[in-house]
Amino acid sequence: MKYCLIPLGCQMNKSDSERISSVIEAMDYKYTDNEEEADLLGIVACSVRQRAIDRVYGRIAKWNRWKNKRSLLTFVSGCILEEDEKKFLKLFDFVFRMTDINKIPEIINHYGVVIPAAIDLQKNSSSDIFIPSGVDNFDEGFWDIKPRYNSSFEAFIPIQNGCDKFCTYCAVPYTRGREVSRSSDEIINELESLVEAGYKSITLLGQNVNS
Numbered sequence: 001m002k003y004c005l006i007p008l009g010c011q012m013n014k015s016d017s018e019r020i021s022s023v024i025e026a027m028d029y030k031y032t033d034n035e036e037e038a039d040l041l042g043i044v045a046c047s048v049r050q051r052a053i054d055r056v057y058g059r060i061a062k063w064n065r066w067k068n069k070r071s072l073l074t075f076v077s078g079c080i081l082e083e084d085e086k087k088f089l090k091l092f093d094f095v096f097r098m099t100d101i102n103k104i105p106e107i108i109n110h111y112g113v114v115i116p117a118a119i120d121l122q123k124n125s126s127s128d129i130f131i132p133s134g135v136d137n138f139d140e141g142f143w144d145i146k147p148r149y150n151s152s153f154e155a156f157i158p159i160q161n162g163c164d165k166f167c168t169y170c171a172v173p174y175t176r177g178r179e180v181s182r183s184s185d186e187i188i189n190e191l192e193s194l195v196e197a198g199y200k201s202i203t204l205l206g207q208n209v210n211s
């Protein structure tokens with residue numbers, strides 16, 4: 001079984017994608033960058049950038065056409081506002097918040113392998129447990145997942161998640177929740193292991209790093 005994951009938007013989405021990949025690969029899926037050969041197709045979306053949202057609609061329209069010909073499971077996650085989430089639930093097989101990343105195996109097992117004839121049935125039987133509601137507090141266990149780094153020489157290290165400021169023009173507090181900082185020890189441990197592995201460029205990430 002193969003999966004293809006497409007991160008859109010900022011570096012934080014790219015970093016989150018590396019942890020999603022780890023969870024999916026623990027289920028024995030192999031990564032492919034060729035959407036056409038993937039059994040599992042996912043997008044890490046961004047409600048902040050209109051272009052990123054437009055690309056989600058373009059992708060899912062194509063993937064849903066493919067479902068007429070082959071078995072396929074689709075999902076979307078990322079920085080998604082509630083209004084976009086409601087629309088995506090009608091188009092994707094499942095939508096999850098980053099705080100629910102550890103539920104991915106449970107969700108995929110719930111769906112099993114999708115055959116075209118079962119799509120409508122499964123869409124109608126979508127369980128509420130997979131429908132996000134409100135913004136949960138960020139679970140610090142998220143950072144315990146070892147990322148599947150996409151590069152052998154440059155890496156992202158998230159040092160916090162979310163924001164408490166609620167600036168009028170920004171979606172972050174509504175999509176990623178309140179500010180949660182990662183412990184310095186944890187950040188330094190990840191940094192040291194990357195340096196030992198020969199990484200040359202390491203970027204610390206956060207939405208609001210002032211704390």
Ligand code: SF4
Binds near residue numbers: 164166167171172173
């Ligand atoms: S401080 Fe930055 S991340 Fe937080 S709400 Fe304002 S613009 Fe968004």
